[in-house]
Amino acid sequence: MFTADGCSVEVYRLLPPGDEPGIVHAAIPEGASILELGSGAGRVTHALLDLGHPVVAVDDSPEMLAHVRAETVCSKIEELRLGRVFDAVLLGSHLVNTADDADRAAFLATARAHVAPGGRVLVEWHPPEWFESVRDGQGGRIGEVDVRLGQVVRDGDLLSAVVRYSAGDRWWPQAFTCRRLAVPALEAALAETGLAFEGWRAGDRTWFTAVPA
Incomplete structure (x- = not known):
């Protein structure tokens, strides 16, 4: 859901x-x-x-x-x-x-x-320093959920990416755009x-x- x-x-x-x-x-x-x-x-x-x-x-x-x-x-x-x-x-x-x-x-x-x-x-x-460091594949494990960033695109002060959450054999994508x-x-x-x-x-x-x- x-x-x-x-x-x-x-x-x-x-x-x-x-x-x-x-x-x-x-x-x-x-x-x-x-x-x-x-x-x-x-x-x-x-x-x-x-x-x-x-x-x-x-x-x-x-x-x-x-x-x-x-x-x-x-x-x-x-x-x-x-x-x-x-x-x-x-x-x-x-x-x-x-x-x-x-x-x-x-x-x-x-x-x-x-x-x-x-x-x-x-x-x-x-x-601001977070925006400079973000890269594809960046992430880690939070509890039982693995979190990874992908499709990172910068456009001036805007950064867009897709977060991929996975746990076991399940995974969920979530796209976002944020401003520096x-x-x-x-x-x-x-x-x-x-x-x-x-x-x-x-x-x-x-x-x-x-x-x-």
């Missing part, structure tokens, strides 16, 4: 949470409430629940949300308006690197609208939606926090 944007529900159920829950947990207070934008099947959600955080999981795929053991909201991120705020808003999956500038602004605006005063927005992104953002462009995109860059939350600069400006 695939979602509208080409994600395999089965793959996202197989993938382990990885380092993401620990990065998020270290950046916010104990028991902080979290709004997770683009939760998928709960890969990170469930680990955050285990760490003591109440989570509201948002995704536009009911097939993904059917596997989430938390409060869920089926909605596109850009259309979400809950009328509630949270101690932390999580925008993972490199969504900020979307090729569409309007989508990026809408994602960040939703995050800003739902973060409490004094709260934080946690964002996962592809830093220099740090000044990132800071400008945050500022346009009322957020300010706060700091890096991972040594490889793949996660950062932003706060209400």
Whole structure:
């Protein structure tokens, strides 16, 4: 089963949470409430629940949300308006690197609208150096899933590729296009939606926090 944007529900159920829950947990207070934008099947959600955080999981795929053991909201991120705020808003999956500038602004605006005063927005992104290093065949094993990139094409600041997920004798392709953002462009995109860059939350600069400006 695939979602509208080409994600395999089965793959996202197989993938382990990885380092993401620990990065998020270290950046916010104990028991902080979290709004997770683009939760998928709960890969990170469930680990955050285990760490003591109440989570509201948002995704536009009911097939993904059917596997989430938390409060869920089926909605596109850009259309979400809950009328509630949270101690932390999580925008993972490199969504900020979307090729569409309007989508990026809408994602960040939703995050800003739902973060409490004094709260934080946690964002996962592809830093500029990642775009320089990407090559066909690059990847590795994540839990029981092998992940490999192929058909890498660069066009200015845009990079397109196909991810091939495989587990046992099963495999699933997923195409994507993302945009390289220099740090000044990132800071400008945050500022346009009322957020300010706060700091890096991972040594490889793949996660950062932003706060209400």
